[in-house]
Amino acid sequence: MPIKESVPSAAAAVAEPETPSKTRAASQYTKWDVFDKAGLRPTIIRCDVLPGHPADESCKTNLIPGASAMLRHMDMEHGGGFLITVKEVAPQTKKSEPSAWPGWSELRTAGAEIQFLRCEVCDALLNQSVRELRTHLKPHRGKFRGAYQAFKNMFLFNIQFTPPAAVGDDADESWDA
Ligand SMILES: [Zn+2]
Numbered sequence: 001m002p003i004k005e006s007v008p009s010a011a012a013a014v015a016e017p018e019t020p021s022k023t024r025a026a027s028q029y030t031k032w033d034v035f036d037k038a039g040l041r042p043t044i045i046r047c048d049v050l051p052g053h054p055a056d057e058s059c060k061t062n063l064i065p066g067a068s069a070m071l072r073h074m075d076m077e078h079g080g081g082f083l084i085t086v087k088e089v090a091p092q093t094k095k096s097e098p099s100a101w102p103g104w105s106e107l108r109t110a111g112a113e114i115q116f117l118r119c120e121v122c123d124a125l126l127n128q129s130v131r132e133l134r135t136h137l138k139p140h141r142g143k144f145r146g147a148y149q150a151f152k153n154m155f156l157f158n159i160q161f162t163p164p165a166a167v168g169d170d171a172d173e174s175w176d177a
């Protein structure tokens with residue numbers, strides 16, 4: 001029986017989309033699980049401009065609310081700013097329970113790190129804790145009159161593939177515009 005020359009099947013594989021997480025190590029600083037513990041699921045994710053960054057850096061579009069879309073826009077160097085509107089669903093109290101949104105752990109696996117997290121209602125920079133998130137989901141005094149009604153459940157995430165600036169001695173900081 002003649003040995004059949006194996007046909008390269010690589011052509012089919014090439015069409016597969018690259019998974020952005022492939023070569024990156026998991027996040028080491030960001031506590032992505034607090035969002036599951038708080039029971040938060042994004043309903044709207046907008047690729048948005050970070051404070052102090054050029055207005056044309058981000059594409060300012062609403063993404064399909066999944067981690068892969070966020071990672072893709074980070075890979076396209078859209079700045080890493082995401083304005084995320086969340087809704088509260090059942091919090092995850094044990095690892096065995098379903099997560100509020102699989103994207104939180106996908107971002108962790110992809111090595112994404114939160115540089116800062118800002119409440120859009122009051123502009124406060126938030127700690128990554130369940131208590132802090134819940135406090136800012138409740139009605140509270142905003143940056144101006146009516147800000148809670150306008151911006152409730154909205155958080156601005158600055159996400160990068162580098163350690164948070166406060167942690168590392170990253171020389172490549174971009175604090176000033
Ligand atoms: Zn974008």
Ligand SMILES: [Zn+2]
Nearest residue numbers: 119121122136
């Ligand atoms: Zn707030």
